[in-house]
Amino acid sequence: MRERDKKLYIPVILGTARVGRQSEKVARFVFAELAKRPDVETELVDVKEYIAGRTVPPWEEHSLLEVWRKKAERADAFLIVSPEYNHSFPGELKMFIDSGYKEYFKKPMAIAGVSDGRIGGARMIEHLRQVIVTVGAVPILSSLYFFKVDELFDEKTGSIKDEGYYKRASECFDDLIWYAEALRAKREEKQ
Amino acid sequence: MRERDKKLYIPVILGTARVGRQSEKVARFVFAELAKRPDVETELVDVKEYIAGRTVPPWEEHSLLEVWRKKAERADAFLIVSPEYNHSFPGELKMFIDSGYKEYFKKPMAIAGVSDGRIGGARMIEHLRQVIVTVGAVPILSSLYFFKVDELFDEKTGSIKDEGYYKRASECFDDLIWYAEALRAKREEKQ
Amino acid sequence: MRERDKKLYIPVILGTARVGRQSEKVARFVFAELAKRPDVETELVDVKEYIAGRTVPPWEEHSLLEVWRKKAERADAFLIVSPEYNHSFPGELKMFIDSGYKEYFKKPMAIAGVSDGRIGGARMIEHLRQVIVTVGAVPILSSLYFFKVDELFDEKTGSIKDEGYYKRASECFDDLIWYAEALRAKREEKQ
Amino acid sequence: MRERDKKLYIPVILGTARVGRQSEKVARFVFAELAKRPDVETELVDVKEYIAGRTVPPWEEHSLLEVWRKKAERADAFLIVSPEYNHSFPGELKMFIDSGYKEYFKKPMAIAGVSDGRIGGARMIEHLRQVIVTVGAVPILSSLYFFKVDELFDEKTGSIKDEGYYKRASECFDDLIWYAEALRAKREEKQ
Numbered sequence: 001m002r003e004r005d006k007k008l009y010i011p012v013i014l015g016t017a018r019v020g021r022q023s024e025k026v027a028r029f030v031f032a033e034l035a036k037r038p039d040v041e042t043e044l045v046d047v048k049e050y051i052a053g054r055t056v057p058p059w060e061e062h063s064l065l066e067v068w069r070k071k072a073e074r075a076d077a078f079l080i081v082s083p084e085y086n087h088s089f090p091g092e093l094k095m096f097i098d099s100g101y102k103e104y105f106k107k108p109m110a111i112a113g114v115s116d117g118r119i120g121g122a123r124m125i126e127h128l129r130q131v132i133v134t135v136g137a138v139p140i141l142s143s144l145y146f147f148k149v150d151e152l153f154d155e156k157t158g159s160i161k162d163e164g165y166y167k168r169a170s171e172c173f174d175d176l177i178w179y180a181e182a183l184r185a186k187r188e189e190k191q
Numbered sequence: 192m193r194e195r196d197k198k199l200y201i202p203v204i205l206g207t208a209r210v211g212r213q214s215e216k217v218a219r220f221v222f223a224e225l226a227k228r229p230d231v232e233t234e235l236v237d238v239k240e241y242i243a244g245r246t247v248p249p250w251e252e253h254s255l256l257e258v259w260r261k262k263a264e265r266a267d268a269f270l271i272v273s274p275e276y277n278h279s280f281p282g283e284l285k286m287f288i289d290s291g292y293k294e295y296f297k298k299p300m301a302i303a304g305v306s307d308g309r310i311g312g313a314r315m316i317e318h319l320r321q322v323i324v325t326v327g328a329v330p331i332l333s334s335l336y337f338f339k340v341d342e343l344f345d346e347k348t349g350s351i352k353d354e355g356y357y358k359r360a361s362e363c364f365d366d367l368i369w370y371a372e373a374l375r376a377k378r379e380e381k382q
Numbered sequence: 383m384r385e386r387d388k389k390l391y392i393p394v395i396l397g398t399a400r401v402g403r404q405s406e407k408v409a410r411f412v413f414a415e416l417a418k419r420p421d422v423e424t425e426l427v428d429v430k431e432y433i434a435g436r437t438v439p440p441w442e443e444h445s446l447l448e449v450w451r452k453k454a455e456r457a458d459a460f461l462i463v464s465p466e467y468n469h470s471f472p473g474e475l476k477m478f479i480d481s482g483y484k485e486y487f488k489k490p491m492a493i494a495g496v497s498d499g500r501i502g503g504a505r506m507i508e509h510l511r512q513v514i515v516t517v518g519a520v521p522i523l524s525s526l527y528f529f530k531v532d533e534l535f536d537e538k539t540g541s542i543k544d545e546g547y548y549k550r551a552s553e554c555f556d557d558l559i560w561y562a563e564a565l566r567a568k569r570e571e572k573q
Numbered sequence: 574m575r576e577r578d579k580k581l582y583i584p585v586i587l588g589t590a591r592v593g594r595q596s597e598k599v600a601r602f603v604f605a606e607l608a609k610r611p612d613v614e615t616e617l618v619d620v621k622e623y624i625a626g627r628t629v630p631p632w633e634e635h636s637l638l639e640v641w642r643k644k645a646e647r648a649d650a651f652l653i654v655s656p657e658y659n660h661s662f663p664g665e666l667k668m669f670i671d672s673g674y675k676e677y678f679k680k681p682m683a684i685a686g687v688s689d690g691r692i693g694g695a696r697m698i699e700h701l702r703q704v705i706v707t708v709g710a711v712p713i714l715s716s717l718y719f720f721k722v723d724e725l726f727d728e729k730t731g732s733i734k735d736e737g738y739y740k741r742a743s744e745c746f747d748d749l750i751w752y753a754e755a756l757r758a759k760r761e762e763k764q
Contacts, residue, residue, distance in 0.1 A: 085667070085671050086667075086670070086671055086704050086707040086708055087508065087703055087704060087706075087707040088661075088667065088700065088703065088704050088707075089667070090664075090667070090668070090671075091663075091664035091665060091666070091667035091668030091669075091671065092664060092668065093664070094658070094659075094661065094662070094663070094664030094667060095663070095664030095665065096664075097659070098658050098659055098663075098664065106369075118500055118501070118529075119500070119501045119504045119527070122501045122504050122505060123504060123505065123508055123703075126321055126469065126505055126508060127661065127700060127703075129320070129321060129324050130317055130320060130321065130660055130661065130696075130700075131659050131660060131661050133320050133330050133331075133332055133660075134332065134659040134660040134661075135659055136332045138329055139324050139330070140324075141324055141325065141327045145501065147500075178297075178377065181377065182373050182374055182376065182377035183373055185373065185376065185377070186369065186372065186373035186376070276476070276480050277476075277479070277480055277513050277516040277517055278512055278513060278515075278516040278699065279470075279476065279509065279512065279513050279516075280476070281473075281476070281477070281480075282472075282473035282474060282475070282476035282477030282478075282480065283473060283477065284473070285467070285468075285470065285471070285472070285473035285476060286472070286473030286474065287473075288468070289467050289468055289472075289473065309691055309692070309720075310691070310692045310695045310718070313692045313695050313696060314512075314695060314696060314699055317660065317696055317699060318470065318509060318512075321469055321470065321505075321509075322468050322469060322470050324469075325468040325469040325470075326468055336692065338691075488751075508703055511702070511703060511706050512699055512702060512703065515702050515712050515713075515714055516714065518714045520711055521706050521712070522706075523706055523707065523709045560679075560759065563759065564755050564756055564758065564759035565755055567755065567758065567759070568751065568754065568755035568758070
């Protein structure tokens, strides 16, 4: 089977380990929507499982982070879901990203910012894009902004209240897949 | 003739209009090297010709900026040469970039930072990458850093003294062309 | 008269020269409110008057920018009103700031971001803060965010519709004045 | 005793927990120099002791981080020593800073960037300054850049080889103390 006939493998990364994190709801929504795409294989990767309760910094624990690096190596694209802490990313997300390097090369990354206010997330996205370029990956313009996350999900059903997010998520996925296909085709060509 | 048989058109943008600008030497070096590539058509685009002495902001002068937008639309990639002023880009470069928008979509941009010191340029590159993502283009990791520019060029011959820059420039072009080809192939496919 | 008995001189800088700029309304509102403070002398400084239609970059025209530098030298603090273009500041604002240097040393700067959307302005503020540190000034946390500016002012009377902005502006001024006084007192002491 | 007669308490924060960290040498140098100032009380605060091997994120462990917050509350200024990872700060430093908030209000922070190359550190400083503003503190212009750290210290004596760093460190301390005094005087006045 040629590479290009294979599904795109796009992990969704939940970038906070904080207790009571609202971003988990967003990550589950994004993951469920992305999983509906027939051409995509996805998985929810929770930084908490790799970072929490571990000796820090975690890149010194080969056994666990090696699992992540194997996933990252196989990935064709990444979708990071993260809140904004003090106008930047959570420290645990930075440690998680820093644990890999060449696994990210020439692969696109999209970001979903989560906030309990109305602008939060936007500045985390800016900082994260600079890190994404630095690890050799491609930050794409299409981003998702989940504002006022405290009010966004139905407490009983867990479903998202603002229907507009289905369309916005779908457009973001289209763009991420566009880049994933373009760059995979070129990477194959070189081999 | 299919798109992919055509040469890649990659303008080199000189991003400062300041009198006595040292970056002009760097832009001429980068332009001359890029012009040697058989698969590339290039051109030196000087923001000074579009911005200097004009009513500001220049996007209100359609006649002149329209010329730039036509070039940008035809381009497959961009290489920006710029000094760092106060840890960011020159204002005239920002006005120049802001004069276009959809012309840049899904095209890679590389940056060469120029400094008379030893770290200058690095922070301009970080700011510029965020703007590049925002206009829908792709900032690539490969960058060029021209330090101590005052001492870098032979005054008589105009040639660069540090031979290492030939190799570094060539590697940067390889990467820029890799992205230009990958993204052009995908853009064509959509049409 | 001792320095500390003098009013604080705090110019309000309008940072865009674009035709039809909505930020002018915001700048006039901020200026009018600041002018009500008995301990403050203020003035509306429009970058358009210093930059527009001039040979660029403007720092080469000593006569005009010299006027600005004299004002900046006398200033105890600054309040910059600016829209966000492509997640950063307008080029003309950058050129204007770059025209001075030691005039800004150890003086606080506050920023009001203007946007026709709901997050715009926030990223411009982040970029501008880095430039503010670099010119030796002090970026303060208190910022003003004017969202959906198109709908914010009464077309007939020109007054702001959302009354909350009076309080927010006042709190921002309090903080700016706190820093202006703290740093002026210390600067005097050294002389 | 009036507040202003008391020594300034300025902790030096070592911002990386990585095994084999070179920044520790820099932190010890900076700490030793700062300790020579008769008007300063200092202490070396190692994020590793607060973060490493702990449940992450650490702000959920009140007992340990409470110790840090008490120190931070008492501090008049901060000096952060940190390497640059992927053009930003280490995740553990971000988690450490995020564990406090109002303790930092209106206090100056200086940064020493550490790199084994020749520009590393400079971009970490830019990111960190934005976080510093966001927690309500004051990022100062005076920074220290320790380049090529692998070759910088004498292996036997542990002393720094480049004598210029004594003068640069002293100038940075002068500036940090200037701000610490200015802001403390004003904070007292309000009480």
